[in-house]
Amino acid sequence: xxxxxxxxxxxxxxxxxxxxxxxxxxxxxxxxxxxxxxxxxxxxxxxxxxxxxxxxxxxxxxxxxxxxxxxxxxxxxxxxxxxxxxxxxxxxxxxxxxxxxxxxxxxxxxxxxxxxxxxxxxxxxxxxxxxxxxxxxxxxxxxxxxxxxxxxxxxxxxxxxxxxxxxxxxxxxxxxxxxxxxxxxxxxxxxxxxxxxxxxxxxxxxxxxxxxxxxxxxxxxxxxxxxxxxxxxxxxxxxxxxxxxxxxxxxxxxxxxxxxxxxxxxxxxxxxxxxxxxxxxxxxxxxxxxxxxxxxxxxxxxxxxxxxxxxxxx
Amino acid sequence: xxxxxxxxxxxxxxxxxxxxxxxxxxxxxxxxxxxxxxxxxxxxxxxxxxxxxxxxxxxxxxxxxxxxxxxxxxxxxxxxxxxxxxxxxxxxxxxxxxxxxxxxxxxxxxxxxxxxxxxxxxxxxxxxxxxxxxxxxxxxxxxxxxxxxxxxxxxxxxxxxxxxxxxxxxxxxxxxxxxxxxxxxxxxxxxxxxxxxxxxxxxxxxxxxxxxxxxxxxxxxxxxxxxxxxxxxxxxxxxxxxxxxxxxxxxxxxxxxxxxxxxxxxxxxxxxxxxxxxxxxxxxxxxxxxxxxxxxxxxxxxxxxxxxxxxxxxxxxxxxxxxxxxxxxxxxxxxxxxxxxxxxxxxxxxxxxxxxxxxxxxxxxxxxxxxxxxxxxxxxxxxxxxxxxxxxxxxxxxxxxxxxxxxxxxxxxxxxxxxxxxxxxxxxxxxxxxxxxxxxxxxxxxxxxxxxxxxxxxxxxxxxxxxxxxxxxxxxxxxxxxxxxxxxxxxxxxxxxxxxxxxxxxxxxxxxxxxxxxxxxxxxxxxxxxxxxxxxxxxxxxxxxxxxxxxxxxxxxxxxxxxxxxxxxxxxxxxxxxxxxxxxxxxxxxxxxxxxxxxxxxxxxxxxxxxxxxxxxxxxxxxxxxxxxxxxxxxxxxxxxxxxxxxxxxxxxxxxxxxxxxxxxxxxxxxxxxxxx
Numbered sequence: 005x006x007x008x009x010x011x012x013x014x015x016x017x018x019x020x021x022x023x024x025x026x027x028x029x030x031x032x033x034x035x036x037x038x039x040x041x042x043x044x045x046x047x048x049x050x051x052x053x054x055x056x057x058x059x060x061x062x063x064x065x066x067x068x069x070x071x072x073x074x075x076x077x078x079x080x081x082x083x084x085x086x087x088x089x090x091x092x093x094x095x096x097x098x099x100x101x102x103x104x105x106x107x108x109x110x111x112x113x114x115x116x117x118x119x120x121x122x123x124x125x126x127x128x129x130x131x132x133x134x135x136x137x138x139x140x141x142x143x144x145x146x147x148x149x150x151x152x153x154x155x156x157x158x159x160x161x162x163x164x165x166x167x168x169x170x171x172x173x174x175x176x177x178x179x180x181x182x183x184x185x186x187x188x189x190x191x192x193x194x195x196x197x198x199x200x201x202x203x204x205x206x207x208x209x210x211x212x213x214x215x216x217x218x219x220x221x222x223x224x225x226x227x228x229x230x231x232x233x234x235x236x237x238x239x240x241x242x243x244x245x246x247x248x249x250x251x252x253x254x255x256x257x258x259x260x261x262x263x264x265x266x267x268x269x270x271x272x273x274x275x276x277x278x279x280x281x282x283x284x285x286x287x288x289x290x291x292x293x294x295x296x297x298x299x300x301x302x303x304x305x306x307x308x309x310x311x312x313x314x315x316x317x318x
Numbered sequence: 319x320x321x322x323x324x325x326x327x328x329x330x331x332x333x334x335x336x337x338x339x340x341x342x343x344x345x346x347x348x349x350x351x352x353x354x355x356x357x358x359x360x361x362x363x364x365x366x367x368x369x370x371x372x373x374x375x376x377x378x379x380x381x382x383x384x385x386x387x388x389x390x391x392x393x394x395x396x397x398x399x400x401x402x403x404x405x406x407x408x409x410x411x412x413x414x415x416x417x418x419x420x421x422x423x424x425x426x427x428x429x430x431x432x433x434x435x436x437x438x439x440x441x442x443x444x445x446x447x448x449x450x451x452x453x454x455x456x457x458x459x460x461x462x463x464x465x466x467x468x469x470x471x472x473x474x475x476x477x478x479x480x481x482x483x484x485x486x487x488x489x490x491x492x493x494x495x496x497x498x499x500x501x502x503x504x505x506x507x508x509x510x511x512x513x514x515x516x517x518x519x520x521x522x523x524x525x526x527x528x529x530x531x532x533x534x535x536x537x538x539x540x541x542x543x544x545x546x547x548x549x550x551x552x553x554x555x556x557x558x559x560x561x562x563x564x565x566x567x568x569x570x571x572x573x574x575x576x577x578x579x580x581x582x583x584x585x586x587x588x589x590x591x592x593x594x595x596x597x598x599x600x601x602x603x604x605x606x607x608x609x610x611x612x613x614x615x616x617x618x619x620x621x622x623x624x625x626x627x628x629x630x631x632x633x634x635x636x637x638x639x640x641x642x643x644x645x646x647x648x649x650x651x652x653x654x655x656x657x658x659x660x661x662x663x664x665x666x667x668x669x670x671x672x673x674x675x676x677x678x679x680x681x682x683x684x685x686x687x688x689x690x691x692x693x694x695x696x697x698x699x700x701x702x703x704x705x706x707x708x709x710x711x712x713x714x715x716x717x718x719x720x721x722x723x724x725x726x727x728x729x730x731x732x733x734x735x736x737x738x739x740x741x742x743x744x745x746x747x748x749x750x751x752x753x754x755x756x757x758x759x760x761x762x763x764x765x766x767x768x769x770x771x772x773x774x775x776x777x778x779x780x781x782x783x784x785x786x787x788x789x790x791x792x793x794x795x796x797x798x799x800x801x802x803x804x805x806x807x808x809x810x811x812x813x814x815x816x817x818x819x820x821x822x823x824x825x826x827x828x829x830x831x832x833x834x835x836x837x838x839x840x841x842x843x844x845x846x847x848x849x850x851x852x853x854x855x856x857x858x859x860x861x862x863x864x865x866x867x868x869x870x871x872x873x874x875x876x877x878x879x880x881x882x883x884x885x886x887x888x889x890x891x892x893x894x895x896x897x898x899x900x901x902x903x904x905x906x907x908x909x910x911x912x913x914x915x916x917x918x919x920x921x922x923x924x925x926x927x928x929x930x931x932x933x934x935x936x937x938x939x940x941x942x943x944x945x946x947x948x949x950x951x952x953x954x955x956x957x958x959x960x961x962x963x964x965x966x967x968x969x970x971x972x973x974x975x976x977x978x979x980x981x982x983x984x985x986x987x988x989x990x991x992x993x994x995x
Contacts, residue, residue, distance in 0.1 A: 027339045032319075033346065034376045081350045083378045129381060131432040150927060168507045168554050177472055179465045179504045193919035196629040196928035199600070211792055212546070218788075224500045224546040226463070229320070244864060244889075244916045248795075250788035263324060276322040291914055299913035303925070308913070315924045316931070316946040 006259040008289060009267065010296070013282055014052040016267030017043040020279050035078040037068055041091035042283035044098055048307050049290050049298045058099045065092050066104060074109035075127070085127045086117055090139040097146050097310055111149035114140050122157030133174045134165050138187035142304060145194050146314060159197045162188050170205030182213060182222040182235040189239045193303040198243065207245030210236050218253030219272075229271045230261050230281045233288030238302035241291055251292045258285045345369040349379055358386040367416055374420035374427040384436060387413060391442075406442055413437045418453070425457055431466045435473055450474045462492065463501050482509050482518070497538040498545040507554050525725045531555055532733065549749045553756070556733075559726050560760035564663045565599040571850035571873065572671040577653075579676040584827060587687075588898075590640040591673075592872040593621065595660065596847040600633040604660075609639070612657040616641060626869050628891050628921055629928045636870045638895075644673075688961035688987050692901045694856060694878050696817035696832040706816065706831075709809045709848075723764050730761045748786040751778050759800065772804040791841070794861070799844040805835070806848045819854055827873065832856060836878070843867040857882070858903070864917070868892045876901035880964065885912045887950035891921035894957045903964040905990070910970025915950075923953060932956065934982060941981075948978055955982045962988040 021043060023029050032039065040061065047053045068076050068088065075084025076092040089110065096102045117125045117140060124136040137158060144150045164176045165188060171180025172188035185206070192198050213220040213236045219228030220236045233254060240246040260273045261281070268277030269285035287305070290297040301311040349369050352362040363386050370379045387409060394405045414437060420430035438445050451474065457467045475485055486509045492502035510531070513521040521527060532555055538548035571594040572578060595604065604623045611617055620642060625634030644654075653674030660667045737754040744750055755778040758771040779797040783790045806812055817832040832854040840860040846867040849855075854876045857865075862882040868874070869892040877899060884890065884907040893899060922928040934956045935945045945952065951970075960983055965971045971990075979989060986994050 025339060025343070027335060027342065030339055030342045030346070031373050031375070034378065077378070081354065083353075083381050085377065127381075129384060129432070129436065131428070131435075133428075145927070155927075167504065168511065169504070169550050173465070173469075175469060175472075177505075177508050178469055179501050181465060194926060196919075196922075196926035197631075198919055198926075199627055199629055199631045199633070208792065209550070211789060214788055223463075224550065225498060241914065241916050242919050244920055246916055247863065248789060248792040253788055270324065271320050274324050275320075276324050278319050280319055293912065293914050301918070302914075303919055311925065312946040312949075316949060 006256075006262075008259060008286070008294060008296075009262055009264055010050045010052070012264065012267030013262075013269070013286065014047060014050060014055065014267075016263075016277065017047060017279060017282065018055060019267075033079055034082055035088070037065070037076060037078050037088040037091045037095075039279050040065070041094050042279045044095055045300075045306065046279075046283045046286045048098055048310075049286055049300055051296075051298065053098070058101065061095065061099065062101050062104050065095060068092065069105075073128075074106070074113035076110075083127065084113065086114060086124065086136050086139050086143070087126065089114060090143045093143050093146050094304075094306055097306060097314060100310075100313070102147070107147050107149065111144055111147050111152055114143050115149070115152035118153050118158065122154060122159070122161035124158070134162055134172060134184055134191070135174065135187045137162055138191040141191045141194050146304065150195070155195050159192065159195055159200070162191055162197075163200050166200070170202050170207075170209050180209065180223060182210070182220075182232050182239070185210070186235040186239050189242050190303045190305075193242045201243060203243040203245060207240065207243055207248055210240050211245065211248035214249045214254065217257060218250065219257040220249075220254065227272070228257070230258055230269055230288070231271065231284040233258055234284040234291075234305075237288050237291050238305070241302040246291075255289060255292055255294065258288055261285060342369075342372060345372070346376070349376070349382060353378060353382045353385075356385070356389075358389045362386070367419075370416060370430075371419050371423060374424050374430050377429050380429045380433045383413065383416065383433065387437070403443065410437055410443060421457070425461060425464055426466055428466070431470055435470065438474075438477065441477075445474075445477060447474065447478050458492075462496065462499050465501065468501050468505065482513055483520070485509055486513070493534075493538070497541050498547055500547040500550070503547045503551045507551060525729075528555060528558055529729065532729065536736070543744070543747060543749065546749075549753065552753060556753075556756060556760060559729050560764060562598065564665075565597050565601045566665060567595055567660055567662055567667045568598050569596045569847040569850060570594060570658075570660075570669055572669070573851070574669045574671070576671040578671060578673045578827060580673055580827060581676050585645045585675065589645060590642050591644040593639045593641060593658070594850050594870065594872050595637045596850065596870060597635050597637075597662070600631075600635055601637075601662065602633045604637040604662075608661045610659045610661075612659070613655060615646075615654060616644075616656060626895055629926070638872055688900060691988055691991065692876060692962055694858070694903065696819045696834065696854075696856070698834070699816055699818035706809055706813060709812060726764055727761065730757055730764070733757050734761065746785065748782060751782050751785065754778060755782070755796070762803070772800065772807075775800050776804075794839075794841050798840045798842050801838065801840065802835075802844045805838075806845050817856070827853065832876075836860065846870040853898075864889060865892050869895050872896065872898070874899055878903040879907065880905040880967075882907050884909060886915045886917060887954045888915055888917040888921040888923075890954055891917065894922075894954060897959070899958055900960060901962040902958075902960055904968065905964040906967035909965075909968040911968075921950075921953070923949070929953070938978070938981065943978065948975075951975070951978065952982055955979065958983065959985055961986065964990055966990045 020039070044053065044056060044061070047056065065076070067080050068078070068082070069092070070077060070084040073084050075086065076089045077084050078088045093102070093110065096104060117127070117136065119125060119132070123132045124140045125132055126136045140153065141150065141158060144152060162172070165172050165174070165178065167173060167180045169180050171185050173179050173181065174184050178184070189201065192200060212224070213222070213232060215221055215228050217228055219230070220232035221228045222232050222235065237246065240249065258269070261269050261271070263270065263277045266277070269282040270277045271281050286297065287300050290300040291302060293299070299308045300306065301308050304311050345365060345368055348365045352365065363383065366379050366382050369376060391406060391409060394402055414434060417430045417434040420427055424430070454467055454471050454474070457464060461467070486506065489502045489506040489509065492499050493506070510527070514524055514527065535548050535552050535555065539552065571592065602625070604625070606619065609623060611621065621639040623637055623639040625632060626636040626638055627634045653672045655672045656670070658669045734754065734757045737750060737757060741747070741750045741754055755775050758775050762771050776797060779793045779800065782793045786793070804811065805815060815834050817834045819830050819832045833849070833852050834856045836856045836858040838860055840857070840862060842862065842864050844867060847870070850870060851873065852871055853873045855871065855874060856878040858878045859881040862879065863885060865879065872895070874896050875898050877893065880903045884904065886909060893902070919926050924931055932953065935949065935952055938952065939945050963979065963983070963986060965979070976989065979986070980994060988994065
């Protein structure tokens, strides 16, 4: 098996952080806060977080916060949204700097997005998606403020999005998709509600995502993609069915998607790399206990030592 | 982010590239400026159009447009006394056109789709449904799997109040166009199950509807057996055919007509006697109202019923009630006769058992028991044990199953015949073999008293392990379940796995009988409803990574899990509820060698908000023990009252760990074969 080019990937991530003006970076400017989470978590898993200045990061993150609502936008000046609020909280947790925010203000913003039926909107404009259920629950749990929402209704809504193939969609009736499944399984895991899942049925649907090339796709008859190494794999781990896929073949697939010259990982071999796929590839390898990497928690998507610190240190 | 080649196919002219970037940056900063300063003029809005056309993912751009739309509409209604419908219509059309431009750029843009929903959802003017359905047809023709399109279609159908029957027809059209359309099959299954549940007009004959669907999917499977959609749909149909709709009681401890002999010591030591119910599905509502006890000395109020679940779930397949202070009731020489009636989902099950004091004196039952090490070397024995005499896994089921199974068995038999034919024509199709194995298994589970097909199913899984190697561990798990089914299917098969326990120096209802399932390559546990009476269980030398199911064995006193592949303490969550457990052998597993824990969220812990940091943990934290390192072990062991524990051969076992165990299990007498203290 090839090796994970840790040095190259670390350098790639740090270079992306500096690059802001080319077209590709501009097109993703609105989700730079997500990018910070992907990049920094990858660095930490590879034991390279030391190459970053935490104070600079914290200052920049805080500048993305909308002072009025308490939520965070994807970049400075962009509207607040729950997706970027989670990334902000995750990065602060990573750096052990959750003290830098007013925890109640942030959690009030997130909790305020829950609807009567238990679902969550992404922002004040009201788009409903189970992705937002996961993001809200994960965020509030990390801040120890899960009691601000109606957990039972949140769980009921997620269960209403369960499909007959055992998977989950974005809204009731929505087709099963690995990304949505990760969100729903993660939310149910964090709220102690995994008993709502038929783990054998979902486990089989998920393990059938592994294709002949060893990679995983997101739903039947679709192409394999490195990002599913996270969505599918973490779901399998949370329901204790990861042994139903061939980890060796998947590891080989991920390693083949590396750009060994310039660093970074792409969605498929020989495609352009980006921070998104670099994170998912490395995180997937961590879930498979690739040597030299820190273990990552499948539900909170943060290194296990960070999660343990948050829940077991008074 | 997806699907771009690493080496650009043609090099872009650097000047052109720079101009493109500059334009994008210019548009973005203009948009943010207009947005923050609430400028909603035509010129400003057209900047947002240009921006969203280049990059529909800039969500702040769509937010700005919504604000501009609201602002400009308000202006109109402020200036005129009647709201100008033409102006509103035109404003709406501008927005809808913007969305279509964006969707051309990216048909999967969340922001674009939601903007359209948001506009139409306000119902300011009647929607042009023809236009919407045409747009959807075009997009779904270009990509039949675009779930944004399907979700939007659901939204429009609801807005227009289209019936589910009509939408069902649409799925049929899509399937007829192309069988390989998982999205269409998915929608079909959702609509059908809704219509069947509602018993809508034309949908109350469930059996004939399902027969038609079997016919339909058969066509798909024959036309294109390599496409997965049909196989998943077939699995759903199979599930509909083989799963009873109503939950029912499958087994209980004590079982019906059982005579239990209790030794004097057991009567003395144990204050509570467990009664266990095992249902075929998760149920709630097992309580004083639904379970009535009829006995001279015991009444319903003496029992509190609890569901057995890792989380705080109100529903469970297994329910336990404890007869408190039962030792008071057994002094009667006639014994204690207990009749129980369980009311569950329109059916009532009656059980009757008798508890008597045994006249035999069990040897060596002095003191606490466990003054001597319990050894697992139980010789095989085919002696007829009283519990084996009454062992009949089918009895309770036959009595309680009310549903007519004729159509189900006929349908399964027909499918089995068809798939056997298919597998002869196509030796290499894993889906054919897997479906056949599932069909045979379903037939087994419905036909009571049947033991047909076990060998066939086992062979199919052996074939699948070779045919589809990457998934071999899935097939091994399924195979383990089939093996356990076969082993426990009758008294005659089970007696092969019985051993006689010689050194039983502890209180136990049944101290001589050990069930020996060691060395069978088992990877998981099943059919525990047939083993509720087991007290000494040997599962050593298997390939177990999970022991889920053991929580039902509430009478378990001794459990051997040595030489398996248990990877963490959290995987042992099921035994936390085993209050009678005294002897646990965990030696030679893999606890401590896996940084990633696959059962981390399947146990009670602060991470899943199913328990708080406990007193024991706080005490240990005060003694400077890093509870973050040991929380899994602490939460497990503090809930048990073990007398004997074996942990050697696990990487986690070192001196530090042994000290911790001593603190967390104060009543422990033996650790790794040596006396404690």
